Amino acid sequence: MVGPGGSSSTTRSKAQQQVEQEQHNNLWGNKFADLLDDSPDSHYQFLGVSAEADLEEIKAAYRRLSKEYHPDTTSLPLKTASDKFLRLREIYDVLSNEESRRFYNWTLAQEAASRQAEIMRMRLEDPYVKEVETYEPVPDMVDRLGGRNMALGDQAVTALTIDVFIIIFAICCILYVIMFKEPYY
Numbered sequence: 175m176v177g178p179g180g181s182s183s184t185t186r187s188k189a190q191q192q193v194e195q196e197q198h199n200n201l202w203g204n205k206f207a208d209l210l211d212d213s214p215d216s217h218y219q220f221l222g223v224s225a226e227a228d229l230e231e232i233k234a235a236y237r238r239l240s241k242e243y244h245p246d247t248t249s250l251p252l253k254t255a256s257d258k259f260l261r262l263r264e265i266y267d268v269l270s271n272e273e274s275r276r277f278y279n280w281t282l283a284q285e286a287a288s289r290q291a292e293i294m295r296m297r298l299e300d301p302y303v304k305e306v307e308t309y310e311p312v313p314d315m316v317d318r319l320g321g322r323n324m325a326l327g328d329q330a331v332t333a334l335t336i337d338v339f340i341i342i343f344a345i346c347c348i349l350y351v352i353m354f355k356e357p358y359y
Contacts, residue, residue: 216282217265225279229270236266 218225221235241247243258250258268274326334 217269217278220261220265221269232266232269236262236270 223231223235239262245255248255268278
């Protein structure tokens, strides 16, 4: 079948796919694969492939690791082998589907970019500014109590009782002198 311009539709679709791939690479930039490869504990690292790996490389890595981690054929402890095999299956499900792989790559790139931005922010941040921002003054005794009175010890209660008794005795003495003592003329 000949399409417009005299070229076949298969040639055009291949050329169109190549143009779309170039646009995709330009959209993400050259560092996109590096950004994904730098991510610790990524699906790609678990499989042992690069982020640019095609579906055939992912399938080959999946087959190789499934033989290694399958609970029936491995020398690993059963729990470890089954955990790794389940993780391998989840990873393959994500990376074998183009849409879920694109979403995974996007989230992985976002996490990596966030980590890099945090590292840059920490490098550029003045340590004294951070110290001022996180400064908390040491509260004085009244603030520490939160407006409540301190509990008194036994000696303090005894001293306070004696003080109150002396004050009451002094008031009684003054009242006695004023009321019952005859004035000296």
